[in-house]
Amino acid sequence: MTTDFKPDGYNSVSTYFIIKDPQRLIDLLKTVFDGELLRCFKDYGGSVGAIGTQIKV
Helix, strand or coil: CCCCCCCCCCCCCCCCCCCCCHHHHHHHHHHHHCCEEEEEEECCCCCEEEEEEECCC
16 A cells, blocks of 8 residues: 555645745745645734745746
């Protein structure tokens, strides 16, 4: 029996970016790569702490 290490619909490679303006990256991914915002985690002050996106290539 084999167990898949990743959820359905996810690729084998995931990247992480540490950036000052996450909304700008989200907009770029949507515009250039037809990206989709899957999740967005904000802190108590409303700042984005982490996002999950998927791009279509």
